[in-house]
Amino acid sequence: MKMRTLFASILSIGMLAISINASANEPIQPIKAAKVTNPEMVELGKMLFFDPRLSKSGFISCNSCHNLSMGGTDNIKTSIGHNWHQGPINAPTVLNSSMSLAQFWDGRAKDLKEQAGGPIANPGEMASEHTLAVEVIQSIPQYRGYFAKAFGSDKVDIDRITTAIAAFEETLVTPGSxxxxxxxxxxxxxxxxxxxxxxxxxxxxxxxxxxxxxxxxxxxxxxxxxxxxxxxxxxxxxxxxxxxxxxxxxxxxxxxxxxxxxxxxxxxxxxxxxxxxxxxxxxxxxxxxxxxxxxxxxxxxxxxxTGEQPDIKLPILPPSNNSTPKPVPF
Amino acid sequence: MKMRTLFASILSIGMLAISINASANEPIQPIKAAKVTNPEMVELGKMLFFDPRLSKSGFISCNSCHNLSMGGTDNIKTSIGHNWHQGPINAPTVLNSSMSLAQFWDGRAKDLKEQAGGPIANPGEMASEHTLAVEVIQSIPQYRGYFAKAFGSDKVDIDRITTAIAAFEETLVTPGSxxxxxxxxxxxxxxxxxxxxxxxxxxxxxxxxxxxxxxxxxxxxxxxxxxxxxxxxxxxxxxxxxxxxxxxxxxxxxxxxxxxxxxxxxxxxxxxxxxxxxxxxxxxxxxxxxxxxxxxxxxxxxxxxTGEQPDIKLPILPPSNNSTPKPVPF
CATH class of the missing domain: 1.10.760.10 (Cytochrome c-like domain)
Structure with a gap:
């Protein structure tokens, strides 16, 4: 048994060497699978990514324009925002976006966390405000429980909301092409x-x-x-x-x-x-x-x-309650 | 071993009897889990349910207003349709809708299949046309393959599209409350x-x-x-x-x-x-x-x-190609 393990290890190292060799001189390198260090954070981020209550209307979520059924995009020329606003730019894919030097087409956000705060408060996208988005999420006890699991305390603020969304997005890589x-x-x-x-x-x-x-x-x-x-x-x-x-x-x-x-x-x-x-x-x-x-x-x-698309179990979002600010779609 | 099985069977029958007894005189009966007889049909229906290409804009899918993350509804007073049209009515939940005597608030569709065709062609909802929706799906070879698996041939028409969506919706029951x-x-x-x-x-x-x-x-x-x-x-x-x-x-x-x-x-x-x-x-x-x-x-x-919510793996939709009619969002 030990001999077999040893042999397997040698074989693995050998294959790894071949593998490194094979792509060492190529300008493109393979994508590595995501390493999840805080699964509670990723799960919370997934919920927030799919939660349209981060928008003023209660209708638009991150997934609306970065649709994980469709390559992390909306497949339309420029995106539809609040009140059917015609966006000025094509939605970049969220897939493998963690590998970019910065976010947005013009790189105006230094990372995914900073990016995530943008559309929430952009009047032509989700049209909410950070304070309102926090108020909505904070009003939901189940969400506070998920924040406690992910962050160690149940405080909800925009920094934590965007941190969690970014943590989820970092898992959206597509190896295996x-x-x-x-x-x-x-x-x-x-x-x-x-x-x-x-x-x-x-x-x-x-x-x-x-x-x-x-x-x-x-x-x-x-x-x-x-x-x-x-x-x-x-x-x-x-x-x-x-x-x-x-x-x-x-x-x-x-x-x-x-x-x-x-x-x-x-x-x-x-x-x-x-x-x-x-x-x-x-x-x-x-x-x-x-x-x-x-x-x-x-x-x-x-x-x-085209790589293996993320395997996503659709999150079940905790319901709003009588104290949750109501969406204003019209 | 055989004795144990026999004993377990007797116990099960006994528990079943108690169970039937317990709810026999109540006006409400428990929900039974869905029986899936054609899993390929259900899987195809799930894809179509999540596919915004059934709408004119390429932005609105069945799941937009019957969001399976949110109890099969949109949680807003009346729904948002194409071009941010303010719908006249509150979106009923798709969960357990197969148990209704008819569909829509006014019962104008006799079943889920008939219902599914409505919003696709409603100018204030998905704003497409049945012929266009068929053309879009038919242009995608992977979809034709899924139709072949579900129906025995790769013909795409609105009858089959709505049949598949209804088959998926029939699985959206919530036992275990x-x-x-x-x-x-x-x-x-x-x-x-x-x-x-x-x-x-x-x-x-x-x-x-x-x-x-x-x-x-x-x-x-x-x-x-x-x-x-x-x-x-x-x-x-x-x-x-x-x-x-x-x-x-x-x-x-x-x-x-x-x-x-x-x-x-x-x-x-x-x-x-x-x-x-x-x-x-x-x-x-x-x-x-x-x-x-x-x-x-x-x-x-x-x-x-509140029952167990459907366990949905987000479908990965097959991409459009050069012959697929393009969405017209604006």
């Missing part, structure tokens, strides 16, 4: 077209920005390096954060993980298909005119980046 | 106040309408038997279906199962608390003026009707 299997040594995981697509993706320089485990998210880049991007969108990108003219149209490079699920594409959502997106990116960012065969191969490769 | 445990013989399942509440509920005649396993849903009744109900709502009730003046303000008696979760109450959602609802129902329907102690006891009893 076919591309990751290939990286880890399973050479049959990709077919010829997909491999050709990956070679094109590398040789043309897409990996200059789309690299690392999230295949993006690690840097800012101007959208329109060689040619300007034409759009009706008034979004300025990083300039809105730094005030610098040189940051106009500079955005956080989006992750390409699960890109098959997170359509439509770009900050204005104007690219409806992956083929369109690849063609435009090639032209604007790399001054390349990809032909149809090249585009099809790159798209085939991109579709191998 | 404390009241059901009491009915089944566990006399410690209710405390003194809850028992007193149940006695008041029976002795005052509430069980005249709120009876059976769903504690409602089995008949139509005029809202305002002794005194008229005052409301700004223009909803006519059964009159809208039958055309008869005598059916004005006649509604399907709502289920009281999970009533703690399905606030606010009445077809116009104007009763915010269970205490208000009990007081008004006592006065209007029974000509009783319940005192505070009586109301509190009845409310305590009603809260024992």
């Amino acid at each position: 076919r591309f990751d299997k290939w990286l880890e040594g399973d050479k049959k995981a990709l077919n010829q077209q997909e491999l050709e697509g990956y070679q094109l993706f590398k040789s043309n320089g897409c990996t200059g920005c789309h690299n690392g485990p999230a295949v993006g998210g690690a840097l800012y880049q101007k959208f329109g390096v060689f040619h300007p991007y034409e759009t009706k969108s008034k979004i300025e990108g990083r300039k809105a954060v730094t005030g610098k003219d040189t940051d106009l149209n500079v955005f956080k490079v989006p992750t390409l993980r699960n890109i098959e699920l997170t359509y439509p594409y770009f900050h204005d959502g104007e690219a409806e298909t992956l083929e369109d997106a690849v063609k435009i990116m090639g032209k604007l960012q790399l001054d390349r005119e990809f032909n149809k065969k090249e585009i099809d191969s790159i798209v085939a490769f991109l579709k191998t980046l | 404390r009241f059901d445990k009491w009915l089944e013989g566990d006399k410690k399942a209710l405390n003194q106040q809850e028992l007193e509440g149940y006695q008041l509920f029976k002795s005052n005649g509430c069980t005249g309408c709120h009876n059976g396993p769903a504690v409602g849903g089995a008949l139509y009744q005029k809202f305002g038997v002794f005194h008229p109900y005052e409301t700004k709502s223009k909803i006519e009730g059964r009159k809208a279906v039958t055309g008869k003046d005598t059916d004005l303000n006649v509604f399907k008696v709502p289920t009281l199962r999970n009533i703690e979760l399905t606030y606010p109450y009445f077809h116009d959602g104007e009763a915010e608390t269970l205490e208000d609802a009990v007081k008004i129902m006592g006065k209007l329907q029974l000509d009783r003026e319940f005192n505070k102690k009586e109301i509190d006891s009845i409310v305590a009893f009603l809260k024992t009707l």
